[in-house]
Amino acid sequence: MLSFDILAEDGLARRGRLGLTHGMVETPVFMPVGTYGSVKGVAPASLEAMGAEIILGNTFHLWLRPGLDVLARFGGLHRFEAWPRPILTDSGGFQVWSLGANAKVSELGVAFQSPVNGDKLLLTPEVSMQIQHVLGSDIVMQFDECTAYEVEGRITGEAEARRSMEMSLRWAGRSRAEFARLENPNALFGIVQGGMFENLREESAAALAELDLPGYAIGGVSVGEPKEAMQRIVAHTPHRLPAAKPRYLMGVGTPEDLLDGVAAGVDMFDCVMPTRNARNGHLFTRFGDLRIRNARYKTDEQPLDPSCACPTCARFSRAYLHHLDRCGEMLGPMLMSVHNLHFYVDLMRRIRAAIEAGALAGFAAAFRADRARGI
Amino acid sequence: MLSFDILAEDGLARRGRLGLTHGMVETPVFMPVGTYGSVKGVAPASLEAMGAEIILGNTFHLWLRPGLDVLARFGGLHRFEAWPRPILTDSGGFQVWSLGANAKVSELGVAFQSPVNGDKLLLTPEVSMQIQHVLGSDIVMQFDECTAYEVEGRITGEAEARRSMEMSLRWAGRSRAEFARLENPNALFGIVQGGMFENLREESAAALAELDLPGYAIGGVSVGEPKEAMQRIVAHTPHRLPAAKPRYLMGVGTPEDLLDGVAAGVDMFDCVMPTRNARNGHLFTRFGDLRIRNARYKTDEQPLDPSCACPTCARFSRAYLHHLDRCGEMLGPMLMSVHNLHFYVDLMRRIRAAIEAGALAGFAAAFRADRARGI
Numbered sequence: 001m002l003s004f005d006i007l008a009e010d011g012l013a014r015r016g017r018l019g020l021t022h023g024m025v026e027t028p029v030f031m032p033v034g035t036y037g038s039v040k041g042v043a044p045a046s047l048e049a050m051g052a053e054i055i056l057g058n059t060f061h062l063w064l065r066p067g068l069d070v071l072a073r074f075g076g077l078h079r080f081e082a083w084p085r086p087i088l089t090d091s092g093g094f095q096v097w098s099l100g101a102n103a104k105v106s107e108l109g110v111a112f113q114s115p116v117n118g119d120k121l122l123l124t125p126e127v128s129m130q131i132q133h134v135l136g137s138d139i140v141m142q143f144d145e146c147t148a149y150e151v152e153g154r155i156t157g158e159a160e161a162r163r164s165m166e167m168s169l170r171w172a173g174r175s176r177a178e179f180a181r182l183e184n185p186n187a188l189f190g191i192v193q194g195g196m197f198e199n200l201r202e203e204s205a206a207a208l209a210e211l212d213l214p215g216y217a218i219g220g221v222s223v224g225e226p227k228e229a230m231q232r233i234v235a236h237t238p239h240r241l242p243a244a245k246p247r248y249l250m251g252v253g254t255p256e257d258l259l260d261g262v263a264a265g266v267d268m269f270d271c272v273m274p275t276r277n278a279r280n281g282h283l284f285t286r287f288g289d290l291r292i293r294n295a296r297y298k299t300d301e302q303p304l305d306p307s308c309a310c311p312t313c314a315r316f317s318r319a320y321l322h323h324l325d326r327c328g329e330m331l332g333p334m335l336m337s338v339h340n341l342h343f344y345v346d347l348m349r350r351i352r353a354a355i356e357a358g359a360l361a362g363f364a365a366a367f368r369a370d371r372a373r374g375i
Numbered sequence: 376m377l378s379f380d381i382l383a384e385d386g387l388a389r390r391g392r393l394g395l396t397h398g399m400v401e402t403p404v405f406m407p408v409g410t411y412g413s414v415k416g417v418a419p420a421s422l423e424a425m426g427a428e429i430i431l432g433n434t435f436h437l438w439l440r441p442g443l444d445v446l447a448r449f450g451g452l453h454r455f456e457a458w459p460r461p462i463l464t465d466s467g468g469f470q471v472w473s474l475g476a477n478a479k480v481s482e483l484g485v486a487f488q489s490p491v492n493g494d495k496l497l498l499t500p501e502v503s504m505q506i507q508h509v510l511g512s513d514i515v516m517q518f519d520e521c522t523a524y525e526v527e528g529r530i531t532g533e534a535e536a537r538r539s540m541e542m543s544l545r546w547a548g549r550s551r552a553e554f555a556r557l558e559n560p561n562a563l564f565g566i567v568q569g570g571m572f573e574n575l576r577e578e579s580a581a582a583l584a585e586l587d588l589p590g591y592a593i594g595g596v597s598v599g600e601p602k603e604a605m606q607r608i609v610a611h612t613p614h615r616l617p618a619a620k621p622r623y624l625m626g627v628g629t630p631e632d633l634l635d636g637v638a639a640g641v642d643m644f645d646c647v648m649p650t651r652n653a654r655n656g657h658l659f660t661r662f663g664d665l666r667i668r669n670a671r672y673k674t675d676e677q678p679l680d681p682s683c684a685c686p687t688c689a690r691f692s693r694a695y696l697h698h699l700d701r702c703g704e705m706l707g708p709m710l711m712s713v714h715n716l717h718f719y720v721d722l723m724r725r726i727r728a729a730i731e732a733g734a735l736a737g738f739a740a741a742f743r744a745d746r747a748r749g750i
Contacts, residue, residue, distance in 0.1 A: 038699055038706040045686070066673065066698040073674050074694070082690045298441065299448050311420070315457045319449070323441040324413055330705065331413040 002139075002187035002214040004246050008356045012239045012265040015355040018246055020086040020138035021186055022078060025053045027246065027267040028351055030258065030344045031088060033275065036061050037081040040275045041330075041337040044083050050310065050342045051349065053085055054138070056270050060092035060123070063131050064116045076136025088139035088270070090250070091128045091175070093168075093191075094219075097146040105145060107167065125174035133182045140184065141217065142175035144168040144191040149225040161195030165204050168193045168219075176211055189215040189248060192237060196229045201237045209242050216241045217248040218266075231260060238265040255284060255347055255371065259364045262351055269348075274340035279333040281325050284343040288374045290318075292336065297322040310342035377514075377562035377589040379621050383731045387614045387640040390730040393621055395461040395513035396561050397453060400428045402621065402642040403726055405633065405719045406463060408650065411436050412456040415650050416705075416712040419458050425685065425717045426724065428460055429513070431645050435467035435498070438506050439491045451511025463514035463645070465625070466503045466550075468543075468566075469594075472521040480520060482542065500549035508557045515559065516592065517550035519543040519566040524600040536570030540579050543568045543594075551586055564623060566594040567612060571604045576612045584617050591616045592623040593641075606635060613640040630659060630722055630746065634739045637726055644723075649715035654708040656700050659718040663749045665693075667711065672697040685717035 003019035018025040032039045032047060035058040039047060047055065057077050066080070074080040077087055096103050096110040103112040109124030128143035147164040148156055156164075172190050179188045190208040194200030201218075208216060218237050221230050230252070238247050238261070248268035249261045258269055274284065281292040285305035290297075292304075303313035304321065312321075312335040324332030347367075354363035378394035391402040407414045407422060410433040414422060422430065432452050441455070449455040452462055471478050471485040478487040484499030503518035522539040523531055531539075547565050554563045565583040569575030576593075583591060593612050596605050605627070613622050613636070623643035624636045633644055649659065656667040660680035665672075667679075678688035679696065687696075687710040699707030722742075729738035 036698070036702040036704055037695070038702075038704045041705040041709070043706065043709065044690070061702075065702055066694065070674050070694055070698070074676065074692075080692070080695055080698075082692075082695065299445050301449065315419070317449075317455070317457075319441065319445055320412070320455055320457065323411070323445070323455075327411040327413075327436075327440055329411055329413045330416040330708065331418065333705065334416070334418065334709065 004215070004244065010355045010358050010360040011263060013262050013355050013360050014265060014267060015352050016246065016267055020054070022084060022086045022138050023053070025086055026352060028262045028348055029053060029268050030348045031056050031268065031270040032341050033270055033272045034081065036065065037077060039341070041279065041333045042275070042341060044081070046338055047341070050338070050345050052341070052345055055083060055085075055087060057087050057089045057135060057137065058092070058095065059089045059128055059131050059135065060095035062135060063092070064114055068131065068134050072134050076134065078136060086138040087135070089132050089135050089137040089141065091132070091141040091143040092123050093144040094146045094251070096123055097148070107170070109143070125171045126178040129175055129178035129182060129184070133184050136186070138186050139215065140179060140186055140188045142172045142188065142190050144171055144193060144219055146223060147193050147195045147220045149196070149223050156195050158197050158200070161197055161200055165193040165195070165200050169204060169207050172208060172211060176213065187214040189213060189217050191217045191219040191250070192241070193220045195220060196225060196233060198236050201233065202240060205237065205240050213245070215246040215248060217250050219250045221249070222251040222253055234260055234264050234266070255344070256368060258344070258347065259351070259367065263360065263364065274344045275337045278336035278340040281336070283336060284340050285375055286370050288371050290375050292318065292321050292325050304339055305343070308339065308343065309346070310339050312336065312339040379590070379619065385730045385733050385735040386638060388637050388730050388735050389640060389642060390727050391621065391642055395429070397459060397461045397513050398428070400461055401727060403637045403723055404428060404643050405723045406431050406643065406645040407716050408645055408647045409456065411440065412452060414716070416654065416708045417650070417716060419456070421713055422716070425713070425720050427716070427720055430458060430462060432462050432464045432510060432512065433467075433470065434464045434503055434506050434510065435470035437510060438467070439489055443506065443509050447509050451509065453511060461513040462510070464507050464510050464512040464516065466507070466516040466518040467498050468519040469521045469626070471498055472523070482545070484518070500546045501553040504550055504553035504557060504559070508559050511561070513561050514590065515554060515561055515563045517547045517563060517565050519546055519568060519594055521598060522568050522570045522595045524571070524598050531570050533572050533575065536572055536575055540568040540570070540575050544579060544582050547583060547586060551588065562589040564588060564590040564592050566592045566625070567616070568595045570595060571600060571608060573611050576608065577615060580612065580615050588620070590621040590623060592625050594625045596624070597626040597628055609635055609641070610639050630719070631743060633719070633722065634726070634742065638735065638739065649719045650712045653711035653715040656711065658711060659715050660750055661745050663746050665750050667693065667696050667700050679714055680718070683714065683717065684721070685714050687711065687714040
């Protein structure tokens with residue numbers, strides 16, 4: 001089940017509303033990442049309080065732990081992780097790709113040894129659909145091969161990117177067939193690949209559009225390529241995807257990247273950056289990024305971001321967070337993860353309001369100028 | 376400033392109310408431990424929600440990090456750690472004792488090298504009072520020497536325990552003098568020492584009573600002695616302390632130990648056990664202790680404790696907590712620390728009600744029988 005209504009447009013940017021099995025999602029949206037069924041360091045109640053409407057789960061990791069027997073017993077991931085709102089799960093393609101030499105890719109799928117217990121496993125488009133069916137994900141991602149930007153220092157050429165993109169297309173067809181056979185009532189998204197080659201991206205997008213899937217993602221970016229290459233693809237591909245369907249830019253990125261993506265017609269984003277950076281003491285603020293480990297914060301009585309309405313900024317000082325980080329206290333990453341996620345969720349809220357007002361360009365310019373000012 | 380009113384008695388047990396600079400505390404009370412200015416893995420808002428009324432801080436650790444310059448700038452620990460309710464700080468004696476051979480004890484105080492940066496430091500009764508004055512602790516503990524139960528396999532004899540206890544008494548006098556000189560408006564507690572020797576404990580208690588301090592603690596238990604020895608001292612000492620003053624049993628213990636202490640006339644407890652055990656997957660429940668790592672919980676849909684009203688039990692299953700622990704997800708210790716602390720805080724709430732009803736013995740027997748049943 002999926003509906004998608006476009007409520008307003010501003011250039012290529014769209015203000016939309018996704019209807020999913022477990023509820024509505026206002027777009028453009030940022031989706032916090034809960035790889036193992038938990039957004040690292042953030043309780044579901046905190047996610048609800050900050051207004052997160054949809055989170056990610058990871059097909060590959062959840063397949064290995066806790067495993068399908070446990071997830072089936074709970075009737076899916078929602079009840080298992082106690083998150084009643086929508087969930088999107090990636091297909092496992094990216095994680096298998098991360099295994100590198102430990103994974104053998106063939107037309108059938110990907111063979112690899114479980115990093116948990118050494119079991120020999122085979123992940124195929126069919127298996128990925130079966131797992132995501134058990135997970136009960138509101139949005140199921142097709143199984144794809146994430147085309148590497150470079151392998152052992154050699155940048156992927158067009159022939160190799162084409163071979164990979166074409167296999168992902170065949171896997172999209174197999175994913176769709178298995179999704180239908182399972183009578184999965186949720187929504188299956190296709191994934192555009194094609195590396196850094198615009199012509200391949202266009203071929204991929206056109207072929208996927210023929211499958212008439214309820215949504216489309218742009219994959220294979222944020223995989224080690226130069227920033228300029230990513231920006232080139234983000235400017236190129238989104239608006240070439242079917243206008244009536246939601247568009248999802250996978251694994252991106254900084255707050256500025258999100259602005260780029262929205263302006264190019266993207267509706268959905270996910271990234272580990274807010275949570276991972278928080279654990280490393282890297283905070284997002286209105287006036288630029290703040291490294292809490294810097295000694296200048298040792299006595300700083302201000303909140304991380306005086307303009308921020310999150311529970312961390314409402315109660316705690318930079319000096320205290322600096323201290324927690326220095327002492328290795330768990331409360332540090334807890335409080336800083338809430339702040340960074342709130343920053344992202346709030347940015348999307350403001351972006352939605354700007355699109356509704358037809359004022360995205362002005363908002364984006366002011367946001368970038370503030371961030372560039374430095375803290 | 377300190378007031379202490381005894382509202383009800385039941386045998387040796389007392390139901391009281393402590394008035395401190397930053398608010399009232401209902402006793403008997405359990406005080407969560409926030410060594411470095413943070414109760415590990417638990418946000419202050421969660422402590423407030425579960426009804427924690429007073430928490431601990433650690434003079435020794437906070438002296439080293441963030442240091443007095445930072446704490447003074449914030450006007451003390453309350454504002455620094457964003458905890459507006461009462462705080463008790465231990466004097467540093469126990470932590471210096473933990474340094475073992477790296478600390479040199481003399482009549483003056485304890486000389487040691489900072490484990491943080493190698494600086495040569497000297498902690499004396501006067502310095503401890505000065506630090507706790509900067510911290511602004513509602514309850515300041517005298518500087519004492521914690522008498523070891525055994526050193527290098529040799530159990531501490533009476534002569535050695537006497538020497539140590541008598542020095543702690545002299546340090547109590549010096550602590551009181553410095554506390555007065557600083558015109559500290561808060562409350563200074565004395566600490567009874569004397570090892571496992573009742574006669575020494577009585578001498579210590581009598582001499583401290585002459586100092587007419589606003590409260591008294593029993594130190595030097597839970598330092599590696601057999602359980603029977605601890606129980607012997609807990610049964611012996613508390614009711615021999617001045618009846619009108621609050622009595623604090625330091626560093627104890629299991630839920631059953633708390634019942635023992637209350638029945639012996641103790642009003643205040645602290646212990647790292649609920650938080651430390653939670654991080655190790657050891658949970659307290661009505662029907663006994665639960666080890667979440669046990670494979671039997673892999674598919675268990677029940678909450679940790681079906682009779683528990685904490686936010687963890689309201690939302691999450693044992694299977695999910697087992698999974699988080701197995702995956703090393705930070706949310707696991709976060710949720711389990713809240714549960715264990717809630718268990719302790721709730722136990723004290725029920726103990727207070729039982730004393731008011733004159734029904735402590737029956738409550739304790741039922742509680743122990745439930746816990747012994749096993750889960």
